Amino acid sequence: MKSAFVQDRFLALLRDPSGTLELDLRFWNDFLVLARRSGLLARFGMQLGDRSLLDRIPGKARDHIRAAFIEVESSQTAVRFECNRVLHALGTRSPPLILLKGAAYLLAGLPLSRGRYIGDLDFMVSREKIDELERTLIEKGWAPTEMDEYDQRYYREWTHEIPPLLHPERETLLDIHHTIAPLTSKVQPDAGALVAAAVPLHDPRLRVLAPADMVLHSAVHLFNDEVGKPLRDLFDLHDLLGHFGARPGFWSELNDRARMHRLGRPFYYALRYTQRLLGTAIPPAVLIDAAVWAPPRLLRPMMDWIFEQRFLPELPEEPRTGAAFARWLYYVRTHWLRMPPQLLARHLTIKAARRVRERFTLKSKDGSA
């Protein structure tokens, strides 16, 4: 009961923080826990600041929000610095680096980067440049993150990345991709078209995806991958659509690119769930056009249920029944989307075996302590 109530008002407040002034302290407490878990507390704090409300909320809440600002600021500095160091290492020989996800929002100065935690530096280069780039960075001091043989093979053969690199003096992960979805996956965006349409930033070596591609990447990542903070990523989509939506021609471009990249399904989901849960302003005609990519009618209620379970955070003490099951279904679904069936079986089996092994090693550690 209580958590359903919290969650209803939780989303409403994240969308419009002016209701904050009527909150009682206990509701504030639950709100702060949920917002922190969802990775949205600093974003919320920024919105309060924009409305000059930060000074009018309880002092404790303000301290929690300031702490979230610090965490975000520090993460953004680290990613900006890592990018600076990559350019420093590559010099003028650098191939164009197409920044992705958080790093793109940050370095392109998009409004949604305000208050957004950014964990890694993700970028994409064309496939033929990636090996040379990896070699150069390793020469200049980056090191492949430690992985066992299985993970190494999994990365190189079946994903759209090389194993992440890490500079030993810093803690920022460098994720280098050559496309935006795994090679084996059923959805195969046109990598050449992504590169060709990318937009240069102030430093011409840095680029970001064109607006429509950026939205589609965010969507394919959120709806076809496992992500740590699904609601935060849904807000990314909400903010991207809000930001680019006002540009003339954006919506038809988005529709065209979704068709061209064959990303219709994640595009449809992006529109459906941003609108359903966050009230994103989407022109009705766009929604009607996108409906051709909807899942079969019979499947729709279940997909709604799975996704909504996934997006709504839980209070640690009150896990919702169904939430864990929905997450498991989602896990199976993302892997099914990404890999051919025989590979899927292999991946799940090996992962499962590994997880059992890890649990045993943990147990024995506990026991000896």
Added chain:
Amino acid sequence: MGWRLGVVGPLPMRCWDGDYVVYNPLSGNTHVFDIVTGEVLKVIMTGNVAAAEICQRIAAFLEVPNDVGIADHVGRILVALDRLALIEPAAGC
């Protein structure tokens, strides 16, 4: 070859009895430097400077001849500051 700061604007810096404590807004790191390194940074903070001019200023500061020893020492300081992303090479200087 010339050098300039890696960031725009003066670096937050404290000078305490010959020790320099410097904050790098780009990396978020704080560094403690000796007096000569601090002096090199202060010279570069005035704008784009050629390495030769830095040597000259440092020699004058230390009141020693501007010889190969100074050039060598300053050269090593510049490499270190570049590695820390406090300074970067500046073209056309």
Added chain:
Amino acid sequence: MLIGDIPREALARRLRSDGVHLVTGAFTIHVRASLSRFVDDFAEMYEHYPFEDPAGIDDAGVRVSAHSLIGRFITAKAKAEVNGEITFGPVPLHRAFTTFETAMNWSVAMSDVAPMFLHAAVLERDGLAMLMPADTGSGKSTLSAALSWRGWRLLSDEMAIFSFADGSMRPNPRPVSLKNNAIGVIAAFEPRATISRVYSGTPKGDIAYMKAPVEAVARFQEGAIPRWVVAPCYVAGAPARVVALDRAEGFQLLTDNAVNYSSMLQTGFELLTGVVERCGIYRLTYSNLDEAIGLLDRLHDGSDGAGSSA
């Protein structure tokens, strides 16, 4: 109303159900527990602490419980969870309180609700704070326990917390953990000190807790301005001695002990350089508590004892 005002049975019931929103100064921790042995220890050590009722905004939650069903059949164990995310223990049931204290320390460091945390003891006199940044093993807990009975108010024996508003120190006095010999040393040093039973067989040997003095708890809303930074260093048999350090050394000392300096970016730089410029900075070597306190009192009185021995 204080923890000590709740009848024991009611406290146990409360800790088992809705929990207690314990105020320790800078923080409010939502404490829940289902182990009766723990309730007794908790009631004793936190007797003079207030709690929020009705509850407001918690900074963290700590829950003490039995380790697991299987564990209970073999040998009873206790664990403490912070925010339902990190677990401490399991430890033997009789040591539940020690794992609770560890979880409390972590919950403070994890809660992130202050601009800066230093591993340091903090004591106050006349509104001015003395920070003692040091690792464990330097004797800072023992020394701050002793100082807390000799005219210095205990803000914390463990963690220096700066306020967002003005960079002053926020008190967070908690039971002072004493290890091995220090237990007997403090018992002999100050008869008024209330010391818990001894928890033996921990990875650090014997541990007991000294209750924070009543005055330290009663005044835990009063902050203090940093005035001295003293790095304590216990050296067996050494005469007490205070040596002034230069500012760069002091800065290094503070950043080395700062939990979150690097994520504080320029704010952290301004804060700690400000502390260094405002404070006298010293290294204290000592073996005898009375001698050490004599030297620190002289620092306070302005006749700074730098470079001299007791």
